[in-house]
Amino acid sequence: MPDANRNGRKHFYVSALVLAYLGVVIVGTCILWLGTKCKNRGAREPQHILTGMDDAAEAAPELPPAKAGLSRRCSRVLFALAFSVTYAICLAAAFASSATGRLSHDLGLCWEAYLILFAMAGGWLLLQACIAALILPRGRRYGLRTFPSASLSGMCPFISDAYDTLKDAIFAALCLQSEAVVVKIVGVLSLVHLAGLHIYYSFFDDKCLAQLCGSHLSVLMASTEDTEPEASSSQKLSFCRWLCSKIAPPLYKLVTPTKRKLLLLENLPQAIFAMIYLKVNGGSLFVGLLNLAIPVSQLILANMSYGSLRRCSAPWQGERLNSALEDNNELMEQRIRDEADFAHDLEFFRLVVPHCDAFNDVFPELDDIQDVDTERLRELCVACEFITSRSRVAIRCDDLDETFVEAIATALRSHSRVQQVHLEAKSMDAECAQLIATLLDKSSPVQAVTLDIVQPGGMGESEAEELADALLESNSGLRRLFFFHDQIGEERAEAIASAMDGFWNEVQAMEKGFDMDCPKRLLCNSTEIGEEGVE
Numbered sequence: 001m002p003d004a005n006r007n008g009r010k011h012f013y014v015s016a017l018v019l020a021y022l023g024v025v026i027v028g029t030c031i032l033w034l035g036t037k038c039k040n041r042g043a044r045e046p047q048h049i050l051t052g053m054d055d056a057a058e059a060a061p062e063l064p065p066a067k068a069g070l071s072r073r074c075s076r077v078l079f080a081l082a083f084s085v086t087y088a089i090c091l092a093a094a095f096a097s098s099a100t101g102r103l104s105h106d107l108g109l110c111w112e113a114y115l116i117l118f119a120m121a122g123g124w125l126l127l128q129a130c131i132a133a134l135i136l137p138r139g140r141r142y143g144l145r146t147f148p149s150a151s152l153s154g155m156c157p158f159i160s161d162a163y164d165t166l167k168d169a170i171f172a173a174l175c176l177q178s179e180a181v182v183v184k185i186v187g188v189l190s191l192v193h194l195a196g197l198h199i200y201y202s203f204f205d206d207k208c209l210a211q212l213c214g215s216h217l218s219v220l221m222a223s224t225e226d227t228e229p230e231a232s233s234s235q236k237l238s239f240c241r242w243l244c245s246k247i248a249p250p251l252y253k254l255v256t257p258t259k260r261k262l263l264l265l266e267n268l269p270q271a272i273f274a275m276i277y278l279k280v281n282g283g284s285l286f287v288g289l290l291n292l293a294i295p296v297s298q299l300i301l302a303n304m305s306y307g308s309l310r311r312c313s314a315p316w317q318g319e320r321l322n323s324a325l326e327d328n329n330e331l332m333e334q335r336i337r338d339e340a341d342f343a344h345d346l347e348f349f350r351l352v353v354p355h356c357d358a359f360n361d362v363f364p365e366l367d368d369i370q371d372v373d374t375e376r377l378r379e380l381c382v383a384c385e386f387i388t389s390r391s392r393v394a395i396r397c398d399d400l401d402e403t404f405v406e407a408i409a410t411a412l413r414s415h416s417r418v419q420q421v422h423l424e425a426k427s428m429d430a431e432c433a434q435l436i437a438t439l440l441d442k443s444s445p446v447q448a449v450t451l452d453i454v455q456p457g458g459m460g461e462s463e464a465e466e467l468a469d470a471l472l473e474s475n476s477g478l479r480r481l482f483f484f485h486d487q488i489g490e491e492r493a494e495a496i497a498s499a500m501d502g503f504w505n506e507v508q509a510m511e512k513g514f515d516m517d518c519p520k521r522l523l524c525n526s527t528e529i530g531e532e533g534v535e
Contacts (some may be wrong), residue, residue: 013111017118021155024122028129028219028276030148035133036141072206072330075221076212080202082124083165087195090166091161093117094173103177105284108170115477121162128219140224140327150218152250158294159254161215167290168194170271171277180280186273193269205337207219210331211258221332223323229306248312255302255309257339269294318355325358325388337388342381346374349381359384362414363407379404386411386418393418397425397432406436412444419445424452433470440471440520450523 093113097103102110108115136142157163168190175187201208213221253259274291278284317336324333342349351365353359360366363380372380379401385393386408414420421439425432439446444517 003511009111013115019149020115020122022120024125025148025151026157028126028151029144031126031129031133032142032147032219033144035129035136039133039136039138066102071328075217075331076202077210078220079209079216082201083161083198083212086162086165086216087169087198089117089120090162090169091172091191093166093275094169094450095176098173098177103170103173104286105174106286108167108286108290117166118155121160122151125154125219127152128217132219132222136224142222143225146222147219149211149250150222153215153253154218155270158298159215161212162163164266165194171270171274171287171291175273175277176282178277178281183277186276190273191269194266197265206331207258208262208334210335211262212453213331214253221329223320223329223332224327225323242318245315247448248309249316251305252309252313252316254298255306257306258335260299260302260306263295263299265292267299272293310348311351315355318352322356322358325356333388342384346377346381350377354383358387362411376403379407383407383411386416387414391418392422394422394424395435397423397435400429400431401437402431402434403440405431408435409438409441412438412441412446415444419447419451420448421448422450422452427453430470433467436467437470437473438523440522446520448521448523453524485532 020062093116094103097109097113102113104110125147128150132142152159154162172187172190175183175190178184178187198212201212210221254278271292274287277287315341321333321336321340323329324336340348340352342352350369350372353369365372365381366380369377380394382393382404423432423436436449436451438444439449459506
């Protein structure tokens with residue numbers, strides 16, 4: 001084909017792709033806007049997932065609204081279906097082009113095929129928008145920027161996982177049409193690697209699953225907002241800071257630890273396959289650029305810019321975490337929280353928290369977080385773990401203050417879903433005993449506490465008495481007590497059984513007002529309480 005015709009086709013189809021994208025964005029934004037208007041007609045007050053509960057309140061706590069976000073299981077199933085369809089369509093397009101002789105070493109597929117696939121991706125986003133509008137809870141809304149942002153994750157080259165899938169499918173088709181047996185084997189391995197890796201993500205890596213759901217289910221995973229959001233700060237930012245706040249979040253999405261892990265696991269083997277292909281078959285612009293040069297550049301730039309982009313996007317991460325909590329979007333919340341790693345970076349916690357209303361509503365002192373000292377901030381950081389959707393929290397119990405125990409108690413009253421707590425301490429003291437009693441309170445959602453005493457002799461007779469007194473003075477729901485790695489002996493075991501009669505003997509339990517259906521339990525590891533301590 002003459003160069004003039006080739007350039008004309010390229011300009012025409014590039015323009016068609018841009019127009020198709022703009023059309024999808026406009027239609028999708030209208031769908032979400034109309035869905036928000038229809039669902040919230042007559043709505044007055046926004047609904048919140050996280051609501052603090054006053055200690056003195058006699059009424060039952062307000063229940064959260066219908067779940068806005070997808071559950072973990074639903075996300076996993078939908079992702080598996082979406083990826084399977086994407087994988088099949090990409091393979092069909094690549095091998096159909098190969099069979100008809102239209103598969104190119106320089107361009108890959110023909111322009112018509114790219115346009116059709118791009119339109120199908122847009123159609124999938126529009127279908128997601130319709131579903132999202134239907135399941136939107138009353139009192140929540142989608143912003144005007146929601147669909148454009150989701151469309152970048154779902155359709156944009158170098159960002160969307162569908163792009164990576166298509167790229168690898170085309171590479172496999174190029175390998176399989178080669179005459180070299182080694183290259184054919186590389187093509188098969190490429191397809192197996194691509195499918196196997198996504199299967200692994202689906203079932204064994206929730207953080208990667210959340211990242212991929214943000215691409216394949218970008219609209220369904222999008223955050224919602226209150227219909228009546230709180231007034232934002234009137235503080236004006238300089239133009240440079242305002243521009244940075246807008247540019248940093250989308251760039252940060254490309255350099256997160258999870259994204260870098262995906263780039264490494266997906267593109268490193270593909271880069272090796274590409275080098276084998278180029279060595280055996282010779283030069284190919286498509287393979288050399290998309291399977292080798294660009295992925296390597298992405299990894300290098302991601303590692304170089306991660307730190308600065310992470311700090312610049314702190315306000316956005318706080319807003320995303322708040323939206324994920326309010327939407328009950330467990331996968332997204334877990335990924336944001338794990339990547340932030342607040343426990344090991346309190347200064348980053350200090351930057352994020354002012355923009356996360358879910359934390360500020362429970363702990364009002366976080367509104368003035370710059371005035372909070374480091375020790376208190378560390379206590380609040382641990383307490384905030386109980387506000388998230390974690391089912392298990394680990395706490396180190398050395399040198400605790402009463403304020404820390406109070407912070408944990410406050411967090412537990414805020415619709416916490418933590419069911420297991422692992423405590424590690426050098427020895428048992430009054431504050432640690434009080435913390436255990438607080439966690440095992442009847443009103444607490446915690447069902448099991450595991451206590452690890454790491455210092456020999458850290459749980460002797462006096463320490464056991466501290467724990468017993470704290471449990472007896474509280475409204476404890478403890479019904480089962482287990483000792484592990486402790487040479488208790490038969491006599492001590494009998495003493496424990498005798499002492500615990502009131503917990504599991506139905507008659508005595510009813511006399512003392514104990515709830516026999518309560519499953520709360522305490523597991524003590526490596527204790528040396530002695531006979532007197534047991535008694």
